[in-house]
Amino acid sequence: MYFLGIDFGTSGARACVIDAAGTIVAEDARDFGELAEHERAGIWREALWDLVATLPAPIRTQLSDIALDGTSGTVLACDEELSPRHPPLLYNDDRAVDEAALIARTATPGHPAAAVTSGLAKMLWLKKRLGLTGARLYLNQADWLSGLLTGRVGMSDYHNALKLGLDLDTLKWPAWVEYLADIDYLPVPIAPGARLATVSRPRARYLGVYPGCMVHAGTTDSIAAFLAAGVSGSGDAVTSLGSTLVLKLLSDTRVESVEHGVYSHWFGDRWLAGGASNAGGAVLRQFFDDRQLAVLSERIDPAVASPLDYVPLPKAGERFPVNDPALAPRLVPRPADDAEFLHGLLESLARIETRGYRLLAELGATPVRRIETAGGGAQNPAWMRIRQRLLGIPVARATHTQAAYGAALLARDGLQTFASPATRGQGL
Numbered sequence: 001m002y003f004l005g006i007d008f009g010t011s012g013a014r015a016c017v018i019d020a021a022g023t024i025v026a027e028d029a030r031d032f033g034e035l036a037e038h039e040r041a042g043i044w045r046e047a048l049w050d051l052v053a054t055l056p057a058p059i060r061t062q063l064s065d066i067a068l069d070g071t072s073g074t075v076l077a078c079d080e081e082l083s084p085r086h087p088p089l090l091y092n093d094d095r096a097v098d099e100a101a102l103i104a105r106t107a108t109p110g111h112p113a114a115a116v117t118s119g120l121a122k123m124l125w126l127k128k129r130l131g132l133t134g135a136r137l138y139l140n141q142a143d144w145l146s147g148l149l150t151g152r153v154g155m156s157d158y159h160n161a162l163k164l165g166l167d168l169d170t171l172k173w174p175a176w177v178e179y180l181a182d183i184d185y186l187p188v189p190i191a192p193g194a195r196l197a198t199v200s201r202p203r204a205r206y207l208g209v210y211p212g213c214m215v216h217a218g219t220t221d222s223i224a225a226f227l228a229a230g231v232s233g234s235g236d237a238v239t240s241l242g243s244t245l246v247l248k249l250l251s252d253t254r255v256e257s258v259e260h261g262v263y264s265h266w267f268g269d270r271w272l273a274g275g276a277s278n279a280g281g282a283v284l285r286q287f288f289d290d291r292q293l294a295v296l297s298e299r300i301d302p303a304v305a306s307p308l309d310y311v312p313l314p315k316a317g318e319r320f321p322v323n324d325p326a327l328a329p330r331l332v333p334r335p336a337d338d339a340e341f342l343h344g345l346l347e348s349l350a351r352i353e354t355r356g357y358r359l360l361a362e363l364g365a366t367p368v369r370r371i372e373t374a375g376g377g378a379q380n381p382a383w384m385r386i387r388q389r390l391l392g393i394p395v396a397r398a399t400h401t402q403a404a405y406g407a408a409l410l411a412r413d414g415l416q417t418f419a420s421p422a423t424r425g426q427g428l
Contacts, residue, residue, distance in 0.1 A: 005403075006051055008044060008069065010071060010244065024405070070144075077127075116325050117325075119140060160218070160220055197214075244280040247356045354387075
């Protein structure tokens with residue numbers, strides 16, 4: 001019996017298969033490369049089919065459960081056959097300015113759906129342009145991918161639904177969301193890990209998987225990375241160093257601030273507080289490839305502070321720790337020595353992380369006491385030591401650094417992962 005997790009991130013997709021003991025038995029990945037808007041959905045679909053179909057046959061035929069994660073706030077407008085009617089709007093798409101302003105005037109104060117990059121703002125933007133007959137379904141990325149496997153849609157996990165306007169106190173759509181979006185277009189909110197449906201028979205035959213394989217409600221990519229890291233105590237945090245920089249802190253208290261791009265996810269009887277910066281590995285990729293990053297990093301002395309102070313954004317617009325769609329990148333001056341330039345970039349990214357955790361504490365979250373690191377950046381020792389120096393608390397590389405492993409755990413454990421004490425053991 002095997003359990004498959006698939007992570008859809010910004011630059012690629014990764015699959016991880018584990019057994020009942022949590023041991024990894026297979027891994028694979030697909031790089032998206034540079035995608036034009038109209039190519040996104042097709043490439044995602046192909047990556048999904050390819051990652052499943054190319055698993056070894058003995059694993060596919062004994063695949064018991066699947067869970068997927070996707071980038072939070074990435075929205076697709078689809079017809080009843082799940083064919084997109086418009087190119088997907090990505091997590092950092094900030095075109096829905098007017099819609100975000102309308103949400104801010106209508107929503108519960110401080111709700112993350114009022115951000116210009118929220119799923120609800122994108123949904124309203126798409127509805128305005130496609131009209132009532134242009135699309136019938138508005139899906140988060142993880143919902144769409146799960147629907148491709150099962151042939152069924154209409155449900156969304158609490159984590160992805162948050163930026164569509166979910167009320168975390170009731171775990172239902174509040175009246176203001178129903179008013180803005182129309183309840184007929186909204187999915188039913190369910191717990192991450194809850195059972196959705198088995199892989200459809202035609203899809204199971206096509207992919208060669210066990211026909212009784214169950215697909216579970218997914219989660220966001222950063223929460224999947226948090227699950228993979230295996231932390232469990234209040235004050236424990238996971239920083240995901242991928243294309244973007246994402247902070248997740250396990251807190252006893254819920255904190256939110258639209259002004260700073262801070263929000264909290266329901267996490268059993270506690271909260272996952274944090275935010276996602278647009279800065280991250282994507283800006284490093286604008287200048288260096290993997291080999292260059294490795295070679296140049298060896299020339300950096302992480303114990304010495306860099307005098308360079310950059311705003312390391314790949315393009316204008318920031319979400320956290322300040323929510324400013326107009327914030328411009330600042331990547332000058334650039335030293336003649338590439339190692340000095342990289343040092344400045346890594347140090348500037350570490351400053352964003354440090355400000356982020358300090359801000360969470362100022363807003364009332366449980367103070368961070370230790371940080372596990374996930375994502376590709378966890379492989380860079382110089383960056384890890386720079387972060388340790390600035391943060392002043394223990395920083396370690398997580399045993400499992402890939403979100404796909406967390407998604408596989410979600411597939412294995414199902415609802416138990418996120419059940420509150422009152423619902424744990426119901427086996428939904």
